[in-house]
Amino acid sequence: MKRSATPKLGAYAGLAALGLLAALALRRAELVAAAAPFLLVVGAGLVLSEETAPEFSVELDRERVLEGEEVELTLRAEGRGRMEVLMPLPDGLELVGGENPVELRLPAERRLRVRCVRWGAYRPGIVFVRAGDRLGVIRAEGRFDRSLPLRVYPAAEQLRSALRPLRTQVFSGNQVARQKGEGIEFADVRQFVPGDRIRRVNWRASARRGELWVNEQHTERNTDVVLLLDSFAQARGRGDGTAERVVRAAAALAEHYLGRKDRVGIAGVGGVLSWLVPGSGLVQLYRIVDSLIENEVVASYAWRGVETLPRRLLPPQALVIGLTPLLDERGVRSLLDLRGRGYDVAAVEISPLAWVAPGARESDKLAHRIWLLTREANRGRLQRAGIPISTWSDEKPFSVALEEVSSYRRQPIGSPA
Amino acid sequence: MAGGIATACSAVAPRLGSELGALGGAGVLLLAVGLGLRRSVTVPGALVLLGGQYAALLELGGVSLLFGSLVSAGFVLVAELSFFSLEHRRARALLRAVGLAVGAALLGAGLLAVSRVAVTRGVAIEGLGVVAAVLAVGVLARLAWRDS
Numbered sequence: 184m185k186r187s188a189t190p191k192l193g194a195y196a197g198l199a200a201l202g203l204l205a206a207l208a209l210r211r212a213e214l215v216a217a218a219a220p221f222l223l224v225v226g227a228g229l230v231l232s233e234e235t236a237p238e239f240s241v242e243l244d245r246e247r248v249l250e251g252e253e254v255e256l257t258l259r260a261e262g263r264g265r266m267e268v269l270m271p272l273p274d275g276l277e278l279v280g281g282e283n284p285v286e287l288r289l290p291a292e293r294r295l296r297v298r299c300v301r302w303g304a305y306r307p308g309i310v311f312v313r314a315g316d317r318l319g320v321i322r323a324e325g326r327f328d329r330s331l332p333l334r335v336y337p338a339a340e341q342l343r344s345a346l347r348p349l350r351t352q353v354f355s356g357n358q359v360a361r362q363k364g365e366g367i368e369f370a371d372v373r374q375f376v377p378g379d380r381i382r383r384v385n386w387r388a389s390a391r392r393g394e395l396w397v398n399e400q401h402t403e404r405n406t407d408v409v410l411l412l413d414s415f416a417q418a419r420g421r422g423d424g425t426a427e428r429v430v431r432a433a434a435a436l437a438e439h440y441l442g443r444k445d446r447v448g449i450a451g452v453g454g455v456l457s458w459l460v461p462g463s464g465l466v467q468l469y470r471i472v473d474s475l476i477e478n479e480v481v482a483s484y485a486w487r488g489v490e491t492l493p494r495r496l497l498p499p500q501a502l503v504i505g506l507t508p509l510l511d512e513r514g515v516r517s518l519l520d521l522r523g524r525g526y527d528v529a530a531v532e533i534s535p536l537a538w539v540a541p542g543a544r545e546s547d548k549l550a551h552r553i554w555l556l557t558r559e560a561n562r563g564r565l566q567r568a569g570i571p572i573s574t575w576s577d578e579k580p581f582s583v584a585l586e587e588v589s590s591y592r593r594q595p596i597g598s599p600a
Numbered sequence: 601m602a603g604g605i606a607t608a609c610s611a612v613a614p615r616l617g618s619e620l621g622a623l624g625g626a627g628v629l630l631l632a633v634g635l636g637l638r639r640s641v642t643v644p645g646a647l648v649l650l651g652g653q654y655a656a657l658l659e660l661g662g663v664s665l666l667f668g669s670l671v672s673a674g675f676v677l678v679a680e681l682s683f684f685s686l687e688h689r690r691a692r693a694l695l696r697a698v699g700l701a702v703g704a705a706l707l708g709a710g711l712l713a714v715s716r717v718a719v720t721r722g723v724a725i726e727g728l729g730v731v732a733a734v735l736a737v738g739v740l741a742r743l744a745w746r747d748s
Binding site: 189190191194195197198200201205207211213217221226318319 | 640641643644647648651654655658659663668669671672673675676679683687693696700703704707708709711712715726728730735737
């Protein structure tokens with residue numbers, strides 16, 4: 184801890200020196216009597232102040248929590264003396280129990296209840312300490328970095344259904360493919376051929392037709408889903424914004440598709456290009472959520488198109504779901520580019536209108552109207568390219584927006600699976 | 601408290617009471633402004649003005665031992681309370697300020713009593729003053745050394 188003099192020490196020492204010099208000059212003992220207490224306070228403060236070497240440790244009861252949950256932060260201080268301790272909490276964490284800052288008499292232990300208001304990766308646990316001597320002339324201050332990782336995952340919306348991809352992959356999953364083969368869902372009947380299993384014989388149809396007919400089923404396959412997060416720009420207000428909603432939507436989609444044995448990947452196009460190749464299982468869900476909470480909007484004027492993404496991120500026949508606030512032309516072009524490459528693309532527009540109000544002046548209102556028209560034109564461009572798009576705003580839940588996209592999608596009958 | 605010191609000094613002055621009052625009033629005003637603006641640098645300045653008023657009163661004469669002791673305690677109390685209000689310290693510090701003021705009064709009374717007994721021995725008083733001044737300079741030097 185760094186020791187330093189307080190303003191009081193300088194003031195008292197100066198007053199004492201001035202008083203004593205004045206006493207000497209004026210030959211007045213009364214001035215000595217007036218100055219001596221200040222000198223004594225300074226002397227006693229310097230003599231009584233002692234080096235303090237406290238030691239702090241911080242513990243978190245959990246390292247991974249869901250948004251809205253509370254964690255307990257325990258601060259243990261070893262040493263002796265009395266000191267003020269402040270543990271600043273990052274934005275997104277809120278103190279709900281305990282005192283911060285707090286004056287402690289060491290050794291001591293304090294527990295703070297912290298609510299995780301917003302998802303994100305945090306490192307709470309930086310401790311600022313200030314100790315003073317009893318007379319307030321010497322101050323010791325220190326900073327102890329005892330930060331611990333705390334990951335707050337977004338509370339994902341539960342989706343009962345999501346977009347069905349037009350094409351499936353070759354691995355088994357929960358998605359009913361258009362292909363016929365081994366499966367559960369009935370597809371058709373056909374004449375028996377040598378090699379067919381007896382249990383697939385449709386006895387009712389066979390009795391009616393006088394020859395053996397067998398059932399055909401649709402296979403259950405998995406799909407590859409790539410979530411394209413447009414983080415070129417964002418609109419945000421207090422505590423919420425389009426970037427937050429993009430992450431929330433992506434977490435909900437990832438959880439849904441991974442729960443159905445599909446493979447899910449993430450591509451973040453924006454100022455910083457990031458990706459996570461498609462994978463499946465619970466580990467992939469953790470990977471995705473971990474990467475999502477570190478996803479940030481970084482302002483950049485560089486054009487980083489989807490051509491810079493690795494090929495294995497975008498497997499053939501993958502369903503690409505774009506989550507975009509339609510605030511940047513480059514995000515729209517990324518979706519059009521993918522569609523042009525033959526991918527099955529759908530988009531959900533994360534509406535920024537809640538945070539973008541028209542201004543008071545006529546010119547501001549005109550600019551707002553032009554901006555709305557530009558957004559409408561961008562939506563039209565996507566729809567004309569065959570990309571279904573719906574808007575997710577405050578007025579409806581995400582699942583409704585997805586359902587709108589599903590109903591919008593034209594599924595060509597008889598297209599190869 | 602500062603106002604009380606300024607008023608008392610101008611009240612007991614045998615002459616030039618209004619001039620002394622103006623000097624003390626300037627000190628009180630400076631202190632009030634400093635506390636209002638939360639500037640600790642004005643505290644010693646205000647005390648210097650009050651001390652100047654007190655020194656002028658001493659030159660004019662008419663200060664008793666009791667009055668001198670109370671003024672010494674008053675200076676300490678004003679300084680302690682000013683820093684207390686600036687630093688948001690706990691109530692315990694308030695008690696300590698009062699204790700320091702009482703100690704200052706006793707110390708002042710003791711010093712003044714000794715000085716009056718040994719009033720003919722001017723060399724001793726001057727020697728004490730020199731030692732005290734050297735001590736004060738030493739404290740300042742140590743302070744500067746620690747800060748560096």
